[in-house]
Amino acid sequence: MYDLLVVGAGPYGLSVASHAADAGLSLRVLGRPMATWRDHMPGGMFLKSEPWASNLADPRARWRLDTYCATRSLPVGHARPIPVETFAEYGLWFAGNAVPPVDERMASRVTLHPTGFEVLTEDGEALRARTVTLAVGVLPFLEVPPALRGLDPALVSHSSHHRDLGHFRGRDVTVIGGGQAALETAALLSEQGTRVRVLSRADRLVWNDVPPPWQRPWWQAARAPHSGLGCGWRNWFYAERPGLFHRLPEASRVRIAATALGPAGAWWVRDRVEPAVDVLLGHAVAGARAVPGGVRLRTVNRHGESLSLETEHVIAATGFRATVDKLDLLSGELRGSLATAADDSPVLDRCFESSQPGLFLAGLLTASAFGPAMRFVHGATFTASTLVRGVRRRLRTTRPSAVFTVPERRELVAEPAEAPC
Template sequence: MIQPVAVIGAGPFGLSTAAHLRARGIPVRIFGEPMVSWRAHMPAGMLLKSTPAASNIDAPQRGHNLVDYCDAAGIPRLVTDEDIIPVETFVAYGEWFKQKLVPELEQVRVVSVDRRGTAGFDLKLDSGEQFAARAVVVATGLSGLAQLPPELAAAVPDGPTPTGPVSHSSQHHDLSRFAGRDLIVVGAGQSSLETAALAAEAGANVRVVARGKGAVDFGAPPWEQPRLRPESPFGRAWSLYAISYYPHPYRYLPPQARHFLVRRILGPLGAWWLRDRFEDKVDKREVRRIASAEVRDGSPVLRVETLGGRTRELAADHIMAATGYRVDIAAMDFLGHALRARLAVSRGTPKLGAGYVSSVPGLYFTGLPAAASYGPVMRFVCGTEFASPRLARHLAAAHG
C-alpha cells in the first residue's frame, strides 16, 4: 500500500499544497481546522491589508480564485486595488476552496511526528490513530508562533492571556470586551493599528505605543503609486516585484541578509484606507524603547523611554502586544525531539532547499516558516502561487 503524504495545517498554504498534490494523483491526508487563524485569531470586522490580486489561494486549475468565489457566492466581485476584503469574506473563500479541492480534510490535530527508520514518518493524531506517511508538509501558519517582547513577557511569567493584564493580539476575536476600558496596544504594524482602530470603534480608550520616531505610518493609496515602476501584488517597486516573482535565488543570500530582508521588506506599515479611522481617534505614543512592564494591583504599567530620553510610566486596564510572530522550530512541539534535533536551522527557522524540503528528506515547510529561505512573499497568501506547485513537483519527483 502506498503511504500518503501528510499535510499539517489547513490555512491557505496547507489547502493550496494539498490541492496541488491531489492534482498530481498523490494520496494526501490533510489535518487541521480550516482557516482557523483567520477565523479565530483575527479581530471581528477586520479588513485585509492585501489587495484582491494578492489574496488568491493558488490552485492547480482555473476557477478557484477570489473572483470565482465571489461569483459563486453571488457577492460583488473584489477585483481592483481599491476593493477591500473583509476577513469574513476571506474565511468563506477558504472554506469554499476546501470544499471544491480538498474535501477530505480531517479536522483533527497531529500530536506527534517522528522519523520512521531510514524513510518515512510515523504520525499520531489526537483521535488516537497512528499511521505512516512517506512525506510530511508542515503548513501550520501562525499557530504557536505569537511573539511577546521580553519586556512584556517579564510582567506575566505564566504567559499572556486574553483575560489577564497582558495579552497578544492573536488571542482576541471580539474587541467589544474593551468598551469603556483603557487599552494600550504595542506595535506599529497593520495588526497593531487596525486592532487599535477597531477597539476604539468598540468604545475603548486606546493608546498605541510604537518604537521610533515616525514609526506609525500609512501606505499610499493606489492612485498615488508610482506608475513607472513594475507592478506587484504589494505595490509598485522593483524590490517588491523581485520578491514576488523571483524568490528562487533568495536562499543563496548570506543568512544575515536573508533575515534582515524578511524583517524590513513589507515591514510595519498601516494600510492606506486605515488612516482616517485611526487618526484623531487613537492616541499615538512613539517612544525610544519600552524599558519594562509590571503589574500593580492587577493592572499593567508600561515604563517607556521617550524620544527625548526621559522615562515615563503609562498605566492601563490592559496591554495588548500586536508584535507579530516569530518562527521557532522549538515551538513546533508536535515534531519529535529527535526529528527537531536533526533539522538544520538558522535563527530558529528551518533551512530549506529546492522544493521547500528541509535537511530531513521528506520533511517540507511552507508558508511563514519558509520566509527565511524564500523571502517575505512567504508571509502572504499570494506566496502560494510560487510555493505550492514547486513543493508538489519536488515531492512527486522525490517520493513518487
C-alpha cells in the same frame, strides 16, 4: 501509508493539498480549515493584501477569490479591501472544491519512522506517511516583548488571541506595535468606545499609499509595476521570483526577510487612527507589573528617558518570529535534525525540503529562504507548485517504481524553469 501528510489547513496547507491531489498523490490533510482566520481575527478586520493577490492556489486557477465573490454577488476589485470574514468563507469554499476532505483533527506530534514519518493526532491515532508538509501558519510563532511575558493573560494578550474585542468596550487598553495589526486593532477598539492608545518604539508611523489604478500609462507601469506585495521593482522581485530570491547568499536573504516590508498601516486605516487614537512614539516597553486595576508599564525612549503609564489591559500586536525551536509539534529528535540559518529559521532546498529528507515546510517558516512573499497569502501559489514537485522527487527516490499519474480530465501545467526539482 500516505504519500504526503499535510499538517495545517490554512491558505498554504490547502494550496499544497490541492496541487498534491492533482498530481495523483495519496494524501491526508490534518487541521481545521482556515482556523486562524476564523478564530483569531476580530470581526471588522480587512485583508491588507489586494484581492487579486489573495488567491489560494489550485493548479488550474479555477477556485480564485474573485470567482467566489462572483458566485455570492460580493464586490471585489483592485484597491477594494476584502473583509476577513469573506476571506475565511472563501477558504472554506476552496477547501470544499479543490481539496480532498480535510481531517479536522489536530496533529499533536510528528516523529521519524523507518518508512518516513508518523503523525499522532490529538485523539491518539497514528498516521504514517512517506513525506510530511508542515503548514502550521503563524500562531506557533507569536512574539511578546520580554517585559510582558509571565503576566496574567487577563492583563496581557497577543493580538492573535482575540476573535471578539467587545469585552474591552468601555475599558482602557494599550496596544503595543506600529504595524497593521496594532493600528487596525486600535481603530476597532476606538470605534466601539474603548479608551485606547498605541505605543510604538518607532519614531513615526508608516502608512502605505493608496495603490495606483490598475490601468496606467505604460511608462508609469514600467517605473513601478504592480505586484502581489505592492508597487515597485523590488516588491515585484520579492513577490514574483521567490525561486531567484532563494539563490541569494544566506546573509542577504536573512537580512531582507527581517527588514523588508516592515511595520506599516494600510491606507484605508489611517483616517480611522490619526483623529481618534492616542499614539506614543519612540518608546519601548522596558518593564511591566500588575497593579490594582491593571498593568503599570515603564517605557524608555532612545535617549534613556522613562515614562510610566497605567492601563487595564495590554494587547501586544508585535508579530511573529518563525524559528525551528518553536516547532513543538516535532519530536526532539526530528527538531534537532534540522539545519538552521543565522536567524534560526530552517535551511530549505529549492523545493522547500528541509535538511531532514521528506520533511517539507510552508508559510512563514520559509520567509528567510524564499522571501517576504511567504509572509502573505500571495506566496502560497509559488509554494504549492514548487513544494509538490519536491515531494514527487523525494517519493521517486524512496519508491523507484512509483509512477505518478494525473487524471485525464486535467491538463498538465508547465513548471517554472527557475526552480526545477
